[in-house]
Amino acid sequence: MIKQDIKSLEERSIYIMREAKSNFKNVAALWSMGKDSTTMLALARKAFHGKVPFPVIHIDNGIDFPETYQFRDDLAKKWKLDLIVGNSIIKPEMSGYACCGANKTVALKKILKEYGFDALIVSIRRDEHGIRAKERVFSPRNKDFKWNYKNQAAELWDNYSSNDDSDGHIRVHPLLDWNEVDIWNYIKKEKVPMNPLYFSRDGYRYRSLGCTHCTTPVKSKAKNLDQIIKELEATDTEERAGRDQDKEKAYVMEKLRALGYL
Amino acid sequence: MIVNRVTLLGNKDHGKSTLIGSLLISTGSVSEQRINDAKKTSKKLGRQFEPGYILDSFQEERENEMTIDTTRAQVKYKDTGFEFIDVPGHEELMKNMLSGASYADFALLIVSAKKDEGITEQTKRHLFVAKLMGINRIIVAVNKLDTVGYGKDRFDEIKTGITDYLQRIGFDAESISFVPVSAYNSENLVRRSKSMKWYKGNSLIDTLVELSHSRKRSNGKELLILLQGTSEDDRKSVFGKVLSGELRKGERIKILPDGKEADVKQIFVSGRKRSKATFGNVVTLELNREIGNGVKGSVACTNTKACRVESSADALFFDTRPLKGRLSIKMNSVEIPCRKVVIDRTVDIATGNIKNNGSIKPLQAAYIRLTFPRDIAFEDFEKIPELGRFVLYSDKKFAGIGVIKDQSR
Numbered sequence: 294m295i296k297q298d299i300k301s302l303e304e305r306s307i308y309i310m311r312e313a314k315s316n317f318k319n320v321a322a323l324w325s326m327g328k329d330s331t332t333m334l335a336l337a338r339k340a341f342h343g344k345v346p347f348p349v350i351h352i353d354n355g356i357d358f359p360e361t362y363q364f365r366d367d368l369a370k371k372w373k374l375d376l377i378v379g380n381s382i383i384k385p386e387m388s389g390y391a392c393c394g395a396n397k398t399v400a401l402k403k404i405l406k407e408y409g410f411d412a413l414i415v416s417i418r419r420d421e422h423g424i425r426a427k428e429r430v431f432s433p434r435n436k437d438f439k440w441n442y443k444n445q446a447a448e449l450w451d452n453y454s455s456n457d458d459s460d461g462h463i464r465v466h467p468l469l470d471w472n473e474v475d476i477w478n479y480i481k482k483e484k485v486p487m488n489p490l491y492f493s494r495d496g497y498r499y500r501s502l503g504c505t506h507c508t509t510p511v512k513s514k515a516k517n518l519d520q521i522i523k524e525l526e527a528t529d530t531e532e533r534a535g536r537d538q539d540k541e542k543a544y545v546m547e548k549l550r551a552l553g554y555l
Numbered sequence: 556m557i558v559n560r561v562t563l564l565g566n567k568d569h570g571k572s573t574l575i576g577s578l579l580i581s582t583g584s585v586s587e588q589r590i591n592d593a594k595k596t597s598k599k600l601g602r603q604f605e606p607g608y609i610l611d612s613f614q615e616e617r618e619n620e621m622t623i624d625t626t627r628a629q630v631k632y633k634d635t636g637f638e639f640i641d642v643p644g645h646e647e648l649m650k651n652m653l654s655g656a657s658y659a660d661f662a663l664l665i666v667s668a669k670k671d672e673g674i675t676e677q678t679k680r681h682l683f684v685a686k687l688m689g690i691n692r693i694i695v696a697v698n699k700l701d702t703v704g705y706g707k708d709r710f711d712e713i714k715t716g717i718t719d720y721l722q723r724i725g726f727d728a729e730s731i732s733f734v735p736v737s738a739y740n741s742e743n744l745v746r747r748s749k750s751m752k753w754y755k756g757n758s759l760i761d762t763l764v765e766l767s768h769s770r771k772r773s774n775g776k777e778l779l780i781l782l783q784g785t786s787e788d789d790r791k792s793v794f795g796k797v798l799s800g801e802l803r804k805g806e807r808i809k810i811l812p813d814g815k816e817a818d819v820k821q822i823f824v825s826g827r828k829r830s831k832a833t834f835g836n837v838v839t840l841e842l843n844r845e846i847g848n849g850v851k852g853s854v855a856c857t858n859t860k861a862c863r864v865e866s867s868a869d870a871l872f873f874d875t876r877p878l879k880g881r882l883s884i885k886m887n888s889v890e891i892p893c894r895k896v897v898i899d900r901t902v903d904i905a906t907g908n909i910k911n912n913g914s915i916k917p918l919q920a921a922y923i924r925l926t927f928p929r930d931i932a933f934e935d936f937e938k939i940p941e942l943g944r945f946v947l948y949s950d951k952k953f954a955g956i957g958v959i960k961d962q963s964r
Contacts, residue, residue: 295629295636298557303825304796307837308783311794312888315784315851339826340794342786342839419627423589423612426626429654443615445624447650447953449657452885452946454953472629531588 294420294474294525299482302471306333307340309430309467312453313412314346316431317463321377322414323401324349326357326365326488327502329416329468332476334372335485336467337414347414348375350404352397355380356505364488371486379404398438405462412463420472421532428466435461473532474525481518492516501533558629558636559767562659562690564681567644569667570698572622574738575639576606578760581745584630585609606739610641621645625655632745635764639663646677646918649684649875650953656685657956661692661766663759665738666717668709669699674716676905682717683904683920684873686724687958689940692769693721694732694762701737705750710735723907732766734759774834775799777861779939781887782810782850790845795855796837798941803831808855810846811932812864817842852889854932854942862934862942867926869899872947872957874915880950884925884957886933887942895926896947923957935959 310333313320322337322345324330337345351365369376381400405413419426429445431453438461446454468476480487490499490510497510498521511530515521563571576593579585593608596617608617609628616623622643630637640659642652656662662685666678685693695717703709714733721728734743735754742748744759757765778800786792802808802819809816821841822832832838840855854862882893901912902920915921936943936958943959 295558295631296556297636300825301835304835304837307825308796311783311837340837342788342792342823343826344788346787420629423609423626426628427612427624442613443623445651445654447946448654449946449956450944451941452888454885454946529586531586 294472294528296478296526297470297472297475299475299479302475303336303339303479305470306336306467308451309453309465310337310340310414312451313414313431313465313467314341316453317412319408319410320347320412320414320465321408321410322347322349323416324351324365324374324376325502326351326361326368327416328476328480328487328491329418329471331368331487332471332479332485333414333416333468334368334374335479335483338372345372345374348377348408350377350379350401350413352379352381352400352404354397354400358490358502358505360490361488361502364486368486377404377408402438410462412465414465414467416468417466418471418473418476419469425469428464428469430466430469432464432466433461434464437461474522477518477522477525481522491521493520556631556634556636558638559763560627560638560640560658560660561763562640562656562662562685563642563665564656564662564678564685565644565665566667566672566675566677566681567621569644569665569672569678570738571644571665572607572610572641573605574663574665574696574698574736574744575628575641576609577738577741578630578639578744579609579628580606581741582630582632582760584628623648624651627655630760632760633764635767637763637767644677644681646680649680649918652681653684653688653873653875653956656681656690657688659685659688659690661694662690663763664693664695664717665698666695666713667699668697668706668713668735669702672699673713674720678717679720680904680918682720682726683724683902683907684956686726687871687873687920688944688956689936689958691726692766693726694734694759694766696734696736696738696759698736698738700735700751701740701742705735705748707735707751707753710754720907732756732762734762774801775939778802778808778855778857779861779934779942780808780832780838780840780855781941782853782855783888784851785846785848786839789841791842793840793842793846793850793855794838795840797832797834798939799834800857800861801831801833802838802840802857806857808840808842808857809859810850811854811856811859811862812930813853814859815846817844817846852887852891852931854887862932862939864930864932866928866930867924868933868959869922869924869961870945870957870959871902871920872915872923872955873920874917874955876917876949876952876954878915878947878949878954882954883948883951884945885948886931886945890948891927891931893925893947894928895924897924897926898922899924922960933959935961 379400498513642655736743780795782795823839934942
């Protein structure tokens with residue numbers, strides 16, 4: 294995994310978030326309390342003079358880890374975040390496609406309708422998955438949240454287009470260029486507060502965090518930021534290997550994303 | 556690590572995705588899991604292993620064996636980082652090709668040596684738009700040499716054809732490297748092939764490393780900051796990106812095209828308080844006064860001659876759909892309506908010849924003159940790329956790209 298120049302990544306992400314803010318009337322960000330969306334909030338504070346100038350949405354299915362809820366409440370207070378919690382219903386037998394595809398999306402649709410958001414900042418990265426690598430920085434979703442991936446709009450240089458008449462919303466992806474290891478380098482450099490579940494306990498750590506149903510920890514001795522960075526530089530396994538497998542297989546990710554999965 | 560962004564160019568089916576896939580595998584840049592996924596997909600489709608499936612992730616792309624949209628993949632080799640930008644080769648997918656290529660520092664053209672493939676109009680079109688977009692560094696991989704018995708004659712034939720075309724459209728063709736490869740068999744990609752002993756040059760990846768050491772863009776003298784907006788909390792603070800020059804705390808800036816002036820009381824670079832800002836920085840400027848709404852797309856400078864402020868501009872334009880209805884451009888990250896778009900001369904992409912002709916069709920290029928309803932701040936593409944490149948919309952739909960080129964200067 295390549296360690297990129299985090300200064301230029303930071304500059305680009307800040308530029309993109311400012312474009313989002315000035316191009317749309319009503320922007321919000323999705324916050325899962327994971328490493329990527331928390332880094333995105335740290336970048337937003339740099340972009341907008343120390344303050345996150347848009348609401349942050351947590352789609353809560355009630356089965357996130359206790360550490361995650363604690364982390365959410367602490368940071369929301371510290372950074373004075375305008376937090377919106379959207380509740381999605383979870384049934385014990387639900388996982389993967391049914392849960393992330395239908396369940397969470399329904400809750401998010403409700404929030405978008407209620408608040409009238411026309412753009413959502415989402416912290417996906419190209420190196421996470423082959424399907425995500427095909428995304429644009431500004432990526433429209435129609436009113437059913439569908440991603441028309443077979444006919445994406447042109448996006449050249451840093452002219453991001455908000456021309457979209459599909460009556461939906463635009464996903465904004467300020468972290469698309471970042472690699473997993475860049476996120477950790479940035480967290481270290483900027484001392485971004487982090488969920489404790491990412492650090493090794495009893496020989497295991499979470500490398501990618503979802504809810505308690507779908508995420509499993511990976512074997513790791515990395516107890517601090519330096520050790521995580523070192524581990525990632527040497528690894529050959531996929532970041533999302535600890536996510537419920539059916540989500541990552543063949544074309545399930547493509548279908549999930551086409552349906553509005555985050 | 557600075558990552559060199561390399562766009563692939565070339566006709567469909569000449570092997571762009573296959574070449575990147577093979578490079579990823581032979582440089583150890585992709586996980587076993589992703590290789591195995593691609594192997595499984597190949598098997599399921601009843602085909603031989605296709606390295607291109609590592610890039611082509613959409614179901615439709617794999618089943619139809621074609622790249623639909625652009626994607627990227629990174630390779631580290633001998634302490635040099637590369638990001639390969641895969642693009643579709645199909646003519647009807649030019650908008651996706653342009654989207655990918657617009658991010659590139661240099662280009663890798665693929666031409667298939669297979670019988671009946673070779674140099675096509677689309678090969679030339681890709682080279683033409685790369686040149687238009689300011690990509691001046693190119694490497695050519697002559698692919699599928701295994702299908703012609705690794706013959707030097709076919710390689711030379713393609714080399715001569717491409718060199719001739721590049722010269723016609725104004726490239727310094729002398730400095731361009733040609734590498735004979737078989738992307739599918741990973742020959743001459745990383746390791747030199749024994750089947751082509753007549754080739755004495757470097758492998759493809761070593762040629763790319765060499766090219767990545769050539770010149771980088773340097774900072775300009777005059778200050779130019781593209782403004783992105785005003786802070787909601789403090790109306791005296793503006794956001795922007797430094798495109799050229801340097802700004803120091805206390806300096807007076809002028810905002811173009813309006814001509815408003817303000818003193819810079821405080822500079823924040825990526826959110827940190829600094830005494831100066833330079834080329835590439837994203838900044839917040841605390842001014843001594845409000846300069847009002849609508850600064851987005853304006854340019855801050857210290858010398859008003861640092862860029863042009865006019866209501867018309869000459870440009871070289873590449874068209875992707877018929878021009879009709881309401882025309883507008885997106886430049887400086889804002890949409891600007893066009894009062895008039897006049898086709899001056901057309902360019903025959905196949906030959907590079909220029910004709911006096913008043914009409915243009917999709918997939919063709921022309922010199923045009925744009926007229927706007929008001930003055931805007933811009934600059935020649937060759938001087939300040941960010942202030943001289945635009946996307947053109949016809950009734951809000953993407954219709955092509957252009958770069959400002961003043962014909963009279």
